[in-house]
């Protein structure tokens with residue numbers, strides 16, 4: 001980890017499904033406000049890991065602490081963004097973004113102000129009364145991003161959120177994500193198959209092995225944003241991560 005204060009501490013995390021050992025004694029820390037990327041082979045257990053953090057799956061053994069306390073969804077505020085469009089079609093853009101604040105019973109005026117602030121940041125203020133089926137793919141992703149950040153999460157988990165988008169749109173949304181993360185200081189764990197994406201976004205990249213999954217290596221990306229994918233240093237790090245993975 002970097003010299004940042006620890007936000008998330010994973011210790012000896014093991015997850016089995018019956019006899020199938022998926023996560024094998026995984027330990028690592030994530031610093032407060034860190035942007036950590038995780039890459040690994042298909043089926044190695046990336047989603048299982050995220051589901052263990054949110055306690056959708058009970059770990060077989062080991063611990064996940066946030067701010068020094070065992071993760072607990074009643075106490076910790078964790079946002080989750082997946083690849084699939086997860087907007088709610090029956091709610092307007094504004095209502096979608098507001099959803100998490102209403103669940104947490106944030107006072108009405110504060111919620112309205114926060115929603116308006118985040119809609120402005122993602123450039124959707126004019127569309128606040130639209131429904132998801134009236135929006136483009138990039139606008140839908142912006143709704144999802146605004147909804148995740150507006151609750152000011154302790155931890156934002158992202159599972160291949162841009163996997164199905166074209167490359168130009170992906171870079172644009174990634175830049176916006178980095179800007180929002182910088183402004184809010186949110187701690188992010190971002191899972192991807194795409195090595196270039198991991199080097200573009202991450203302060204650090206954890207590389208996982210095939211099942212039973214361990215951490216093979218950890219690579220720091222000490223480069224300023226916005227990063228240039230053609231830059232010599234960028235290419236060097238991308239090649240290093242590729243060599244470490246070699247799952248094909």
Ligand SMILES: Nc1ncnc2c1ncn2[C@@H]1O[C@H](COP(=O)(O)OP(=O)(O)OP(=O)(O)O)[C@@H](O)[C@H]1O
Nearest residue numbers: 017020022040041042043044045046047048049211
């Ligand atoms: N609920 C479950 N019951 C039994 N086995 C499961 C369950 N969830 C996941 N697995 C198994 O755990 C392994 C890891 O699955 P997981 O979906 O976490 O991998 P992944 O790295 O996210 O995959 P991908 O790269 O395809 O996104 C797989 O072998 C899968 O079959």
